[in-house]
Amino acid sequence: MGGHLVTVATCSLNQWVLDWEGNLARIIESIHKAKEAGARLRVGPELEICGYSLLDHYHELDVFTHSLEMLRLLLLDKSTHGILIDVGLPILHRNIRYNCRAICLDGKILLIRPKMWLANDGNYREMRHFTPWLRPRETELFHLPKMLGEVQGDTHVLFGDAVISTPETAFGAETCEELFTPNAPHINMALDGVEIITNSSGSHFTLQKLDTRLQLIMEATRKSGGVYLYANQQGCDGERLYFDGCAMIIVNGDVVAQGSQFSLNDVEVITATIDLEEVRAYRSSISRGLQAATSNAKYQRIQTPFELSPEGEDADLWKRPNPPIKPRVHSVEEEIALCGGCFLWDYLRRSQTAGYLVPLSGGIDSCATAVIVYSMCRIVMQAINDGNAQVIEDVKRIARYDDELPKTPQALCSQIFTTVYMGMKKQSSVETRSRAKELADAIGSHHINVDIDDVYEAQKQLIIGATNFEPKFKVEGGTNQENLTLQCIQARVRMVTAYSFGQILPTARNRPGGGSLLVLGSANVGESLRGYLTKYDCSSADINPIGSMDKKDLKRFIAWAEKEFEIPCLHGFLTAVPTAELEPVTADYVQSDEADMGMTYEELTIFGRLRKLNKLGPFGMFQRLVHDWNIDRVRGPDDDAPAYTPDQIADKVKKFHHFYAINRHKMTTLTPALHCNDYSPDDNRFDLRPFLYPPFWKSWSFKRIDMELARIKKRQASKGMQK
Numbered sequence: 001m002g003g004h005l006v007t008v009a010t011c012s013l014n015q016w017v018l019d020w021e022g023n024l025a026r027i028i029e030s031i032h033k034a035k036e037a038g039a040r041l042r043v044g045p046e047l048e049i050c051g052y053s054l055l056d057h058y059h060e061l062d063v064f065t066h067s068l069e070m071l072r073l074l075l076l077d078k079s080t081h082g083i084l085i086d087v088g089l090p091i092l093h094r095n096i097r098y099n100c101r102a103i104c105l106d107g108k109i110l111l112i113r114p115k116m117w118l119a120n121d122g123n124y125r126e127m128r129h130f131t132p133w134l135r136p137r138e139t140e141l142f143h144l145p146k147m148l149g150e151v152q153g154d155t156h157v158l159f160g161d162a163v164i165s166t167p168e169t170a171f172g173a174e175t176c177e178e179l180f181t182p183n184a185p186h187i188n189m190a191l192d193g194v195e196i197i198t199n200s201s202g203s204h205f206t207l208q209k210l211d212t213r214l215q216l217i218m219e220a221t222r223k224s225g226g227v228y229l230y231a232n233q234q235g236c237d238g239e240r241l242y243f244d245g246c247a248m249i250i251v252n253g254d255v256v257a258q259g260s261q262f263s264l265n266d267v268e269v270i271t272a273t274i275d276l277e278e279v280r281a282y283r284s285s286i287s288r289g290l291q292a293a294t295s296n297a298k299y300q301r302i303q304t305p306f307e308l309s310p311e312g313e314d315a316d317l318w319k320r321p322n323p324p325i326k327p328r329v330h331s332v333e334e335e336i337a338l339c340g341g342c343f344l345w346d347y348l349r350r351s352q353t354a355g356y357l358v359p360l361s362g363g364i365d366s367c368a369t370a371v372i373v374y375s376m377c378r379i380v381m382q383a384i385n386d387g388n389a390q391v392i393e394d395v396k397r398i399a400r401y402d403d404e405l406p407k408t409p410q411a412l413c414s415q416i417f418t419t420v421y422m423g424m425k426k427q428s429s430v431e432t433r434s435r436a437k438e439l440a441d442a443i444g445s446h447h448i449n450v451d452i453d454d455v456y457e458a459q460k461q462l463i464i465g466a467t468n469f470e471p472k473f474k475v476e477g478g479t480n481q482e483n484l485t486l487q488c489i490q491a492r493v494r495m496v497t498a499y500s501f502g503q504i505l506p507t508a509r510n511r512p513g514g515g516s517l518l519v520l521g522s523a524n525v526g527e528s529l530r531g532y533l534t535k536y537d538c539s540s541a542d543i544n545p546i547g548s549m550d551k552k553d554l555k556r557f558i559a560w561a562e563k564e565f566e567i568p569c570l571h572g573f574l575t576a577v578p579t580a581e582l583e584p585v586t587a588d589y590v591q592s593d594e595a596d597m598g599m600t601y602e603e604l605t606i607f608g609r610l611r612k613l614n615k616l617g618p619f620g621m622f623q624r625l626v627h628d629w630n631i632d633r634v635r636g637p638d639d640d641a642p643a644y645t646p647d648q649i650a651d652k653v654k655k656f657h658h659f660y661a662i663n664r665h666k667m668t669t670l671t672p673a674l675h676c677n678d679y680s681p682d683d684n685r686f687d688l689r690p691f692l693y694p695p696f697w698k699s700w701s702f703k704r705i706d707m708e709l710a711r712i713k714k715r716q717a718s719k720g721m722q723k
Contacts, residue, residue: 006168007273013026018051034083041308043086163300175199193292235266344376358519371557374565398416410444520545528681530659531664
């Protein structure tokens with residue numbers, strides 16, 4: 001049976017930027033696990049030695065020096081010998097920075113393969129930090145620094161686009177973004193007879209992105225045949241991104257092994273035994289032969305006598321190929337629970353803080369944030385029950401109120417999570433106060449119910465005393481400016497109060513060592529787009545788990561959690577009218593978020609998608625929505641799009657862009673949010689825009705909307721006359 005059965009390994013690693021020794025330890029552990037499973041080839045994530053998310057640290061020469069120092073230690077570690085290793089690190093070659101793979105065997109470097117196509121959109125800035133290798137199928141010599149030359153026993157190794165040839169097959173490496181490009185390297189590799197292709201990725205999570213990634217990976221071998229090993233970073237690497245793992249092995253378009261998408265395991269290795277004869281038979285049965293025979297894409301092959309499929313006495317006679325499996329894809333609701341929970345746990349354990357605090361308002365946004373923290377506790381408890389040594393060690397360090405490990409998610413929640421309801425006697429309703437208390441009881445958080453009237457009145461009296469003017473709410477006859485001033489006082493008092501409690505509570509509760517709680521924000525993506533928040537209010541926090549999630553997805557998540565987590569009180573949050581509760585409640589007036597904003601949360605989601613994903617400005621957005629929201633359009637049974645006249649659409653589009661422009665300054669100070677949607681307005685990394693705009697009401701783009709609106713009305717009038 002020897003000669004064509006090959007066991008290969010790929011992995012997901014929870015690496016951390018600049019955690020040099022920790023990253024190396026996880027790499028070595030993954031190699032050990034691969035060897036224990038009988039694998040002869042191991043591939044790891046992109047830039048795994050230094051961590052992916054270094055950003056402008058890549059401009060520092062220390063990063064390149066320390067990466068080579070870690071590679072040297074890896075090569076010297078004889079426990080990693082006896083297996084082909086594909087490991088990622090940055091390389092400085094001829095004073096040019098490259099994102100590279102080092103292919104190693106038995107303490108020697110066989111090839112350094114630089115990335116050819118760099119990710120440079122959305123959250124990625126690779127062209128800012130690296131240069132692509134734009135010479136396909138060409139190599140040159142890389143001069144090894146002395147510390148590596150001594151290990152290598154040579155002064156140079158090959159650098160460039162080549163493949164590795166073993167006695168029974170050939171394998172080549174591509175890196176992350178290259179999979180997504182139209183003319184992906186794996187196409188030419190496959191045409192040149194390369195049978196195994198590795199892909200080392202730093203691919204971050206967004207809702208339902210895995211399905212797209214999965215289809216691309218499956219298609220990579222469905223069309224050309226072959227074996228594809230996909231490795232990915234997993235966890236919070238030090239940024240607002242969550243890397244969602246899900247290492248996979250695919251053969252001829254079929255998934256034969258798949259790792260977890262969300263996990264608290266720092267090292268996860270998956271292996272599969274594949275039959276090279278299946279690759280050859282598949283390729284002979286598809287329309288490939290003529291293109292392969294006439295292709296000019298010939299790769300330099302680096303020869304090694306190392307066998308991926310040992311024969312004779314070394315062969316495993318009982319080894320069989322892994323059969324195809326059905327890929328696992330989570331629902332949106334599950335992704336929010338799992339991604340949010342895993343991200344928060346990574347952030348908490350690595351920040352060395354005592355826990356989290358959420359200002360719990362009784363509304364659905366802060367509710368969703370609290371339930372994500374509870375989901376984190378559920379995930380952690382499952383890891384403890386599974387015997388995860390790293391998680392157990394972290395829980396013992398963080399949950400320090402007693403020496404015993406918590407037995408339930410609620411028990412863990414009570415130690416590391418505080419919720420605070422900050423009410424006002426006139427503004428806060430009995431219902432929101434009650435909902436907050438019921439949720440806190442259900443999830444086990446340490447809950448504080450406090451009124452902030454005295455602090456609010458003190459700040460208000462400061463204004464009165466200094467200006468001899470008493471501002472009033474709108475319902476009391478005040479102007480809009482007075483109304484906003486009084487609302488903002490409350491909102492900012494809540495922020496100050498949240499941070500005060502976050503700093504002192506662990507000490508006040510007699511937590512050994514004291515410490516501080518991280519304050520979590522709960523402004524959703526729609527409110528940020530609209531600027532419907534007070535700058536430096538309780539939407540300002542340390543991190544915001546829901547900052548790029550829209551209201552619709554959050555409602556879906558809460559409806560799911562009501563049943564999945566068995567929390568009946570969540571139903572009340574789903575049916576409540578969204579309100580900031582910053583104005584007094586009267587017999588005939590209760591503040592409503594959507595009424596204040598002049599648009600619904602659903603409409604905000606549509607505006608956000610058209611602005612970011614469809615790249616539409618005011619005029620283009622109006623043209624699109626005149627068709628999508630046309631009140632006279634024939635609609636199917638499942639068509640729930642808003643229905644408005646062209647005048648109403650023009651008004652809404654103008655209002656959105658007006659408020660977006662005048663509130664842009666707020667985006668520059670948005671709390672860092674876990675990235676979950678590709679229309680996030682996050683100004684700091686993802687959505688780079690000016691923050692001082694000319695008035696939109698006088699802009700040419702608004703005038704063009706008016707011109708188009710006049711043309712539409714003229715055409716409608718003409719049709720009416722014809723009828």
